[in-house]
Amino acid sequence: MHGPVMSGWLLMALCSATGAYCLLRTRGETGERRRTARAEALMGFGMAAMAVPAAVMTPPAWGWAVYAVLFGAASLRALWFSRRSSHHVHHLVGSAAMVYMAVAMAPGIGGAPGGHAGHGGSAPAGGIPVLTGLLLAYYAAYVLHSGARLIPVAATAGDVAGESAGGGWAARPELALACRLTMGIAMFAMLLTL
Template identity: 45%
Template sequence: MHGPATVGWLLTALCAVTGTSCLLRARGARPGPRAEAGGEAAMGFGMAAMAAPAPWSGTPAAHTVSGWVFGTFFGALLVRELRLAATERHAAASPGRHLHHLLGSAAMVYMSLAMVLRPSGGAAAHHSAAGGLPVVTGMLLVYFAGYVLWTGTRLMPAGTGPASGPVGPRAALPPVARQAGVAAGCRLAMGAGMFAMLLAL
């Protein structure tokens, strides 16, 4: 991706932390949620690697190889999401969530191929030329911006009235509620990272 190296490393850190959180969430989960969290962890680590400036700081040939490697990786994630969406054991999962995962994987494949097809000409051309199709990039930007805003509002506290239960460290949420909040937070972080990477395309 082109843009300031500092932004790339910040995105790398954000996506790596998100991937680690999803990986920890997969431990001890039931098969369905574990597969979902594992896919999100793979997406987070893949995004972290792609956002790092290192793969894009070499020669045009290295850019092309990096683009094909990431395209293959995210293409495999896309096929995995399609397979999981079609299996009976995931029939009860939210169709919207499956669609979001599919769009995320497809967006990463799109960005990878855009980097492969970027006109060669050295590092200067790599950092100055825009990649991808403006219409497709714009539609993806609108989707992920809307997703981040929608998910962010859902994570905000629902009420400000007096608490009816115990207050203090022992008033922690049940494990299921905590897991749901962490899962939504991971998707929010990855959606924001996807939006930033599309801007840097």
């Protein structure tokens, strides 16, 4: 990833923590919610791995191909499950954006050796500007929408002292939404540095 080393480390830590929480959510969920939590955990850990600053660790040339294949498979999975749930359309966009970033940062395809696009690579800096702009607009809208959904509303009669009807802390819907918001902000930041 391009940009300051400190912001790369912070982004990596944030995405790792989000991925870990989503992985914990899989233990308490079933069916569709478990699939969603798994997809979000994969996205969190994948974003964390991609956010490691290039100045600290240059991924191997084949690493970008692994990202592209992994998130290409995740895109196909999200496409399949989007028939059931509209939230999987968001996973499809996210996985496709990860494939796009991996291809744009790959040496010899979208960037120079070491994954620095725009420093001698064959593609323009940042990949395809129109596509990058569309993805930035999508994630800006997604972050604003998710953030607005986190605004507190009046407590219902079933909520008692911080416990929701769903059970423990891992099943709290506002924490899952906060993780989605975090990953949306992280994806926006990663696209900005592309």
